[in-house]
Amino acid sequence: TRSTRPQRLLRAVQQKAIKGDPQSVISAIDYFCRHSEWAMNVGDEKGSILDSVVCEVCPTTALELGTYCGYSTVRIARLLPPGTKLITLEFNPAFAAVARQVIEYAGLQNKVCLVEGASGDLIPKMCQMFGIKTFDFVFIDHWKDRYLPDIKLLEECQLLRKGSILLADNVICPGTPEYLEYVRNSPHYESKYFKSHLEYTKVEDGLEKSVFLG
Numbered sequence: 001t002r003s004t005r006p007q008r009l010l011r012a013v014q015q016k017a018i019k020g021d022p023q024s025v026i027s028a029i030d031y032f033c034r035h036s037e038w039a040m041n042v043g044d045e046k047g048s049i050l051d052s053v054v055c056e057v058c059p060t061t062a063l064e065l066g067t068y069c070g071y072s073t074v075r076i077a078r079l080l081p082p083g084t085k086l087i088t089l090e091f092n093p094a095f096a097a098v099a100r101q102v103i104e105y106a107g108l109q110n111k112v113c114l115v116e117g118a119s120g121d122l123i124p125k126m127c128q129m130f131g132i133k134t135f136d137f138v139f140i141d142h143w144k145d146r147y148l149p150d151i152k153l154l155e156e157c158q159l160l161r162k163g164s165i166l167l168a169d170n171v172i173c174p175g176t177p178e179y180l181e182y183v184r185n186s187p188h189y190e191s192k193y194f195k196s197h198l199e200y201t202k203v204e205d206g207l208e209k210s211v212f213l214g
């Protein structure tokens, strides 16, 4: 049977990147998506905004919703100091299998914990599974209609603290109108929009950075 796009993306990493070199894995995926097949990775332009926010926050605990092929997982994990963990949630087993291999190729398996399952089921288990009290940083890039319910769940589970940073992809394209309305109007958040472009295209998109105020 035909390979899937994530499998072809993984093959491009294995053929073009250097094992243990996260930057070469990132470049191989960006090259594949620009010159072979578009894929819904955050990409290089929004990715450098992601990098700067991660470096500014220096999180000790980080969560990613929607691993897909592990591109943003590698971008985030490569910037984390030793001893910190990025927990990434992915409910599609085929995507999770590809992501594990991408993360391992980058040599970042010790900084990442990929948990297979739905965010709605797993978020309430973060404390019992990992002893996590609160997350310093959350990157949101899963199904767009799940952004809002999942941050409300993070609030309910008391997994956010004063100063926790949420960074959401695709707030323009495909768009997350309910999420934007909430974080921009809620007294519990201070929000800022980072204008950019949809990965590998000239279409406008951007990232919304929201600080939880408690």
Ligand SMILES: CCCNc1ncnc2c1ncn2[C@@H]1O[C@H](/C=C/CNC(=O)c2cc(-c3ccc(F)cc3)cc(O)c2O)[C@@H](O)[C@H]1O
Binding pocket: 040, 041, 042, 065, 066, 067, 068, 069, 089, 090, 091, 092, 095, 117, 118, 119, 120, 141, 142, 143, 144, 146, 169, 170, 173, 174, 198, 199
């Ligand atoms: C139970 C569902 C909610 N909980 C969930 N828990 C764990 N993982 C979940 C997940 N939802 C979705 N996922 C996973 O996240 C990923 C989903 C990402 C959805 N992303 C998009 O749709 C997207 C789409 C575009 C896009 C933009 C323009 C266009 F023309 C076509 C596509 C661009 C992006 O950057 C995107 O992120 C998959 O790997 C999926 O299996």
Ligand SMILES: [Mg+2]
Binding pocket: 040, 041, 042, 141, 169, 170
């Ligand atoms: Mg996205």
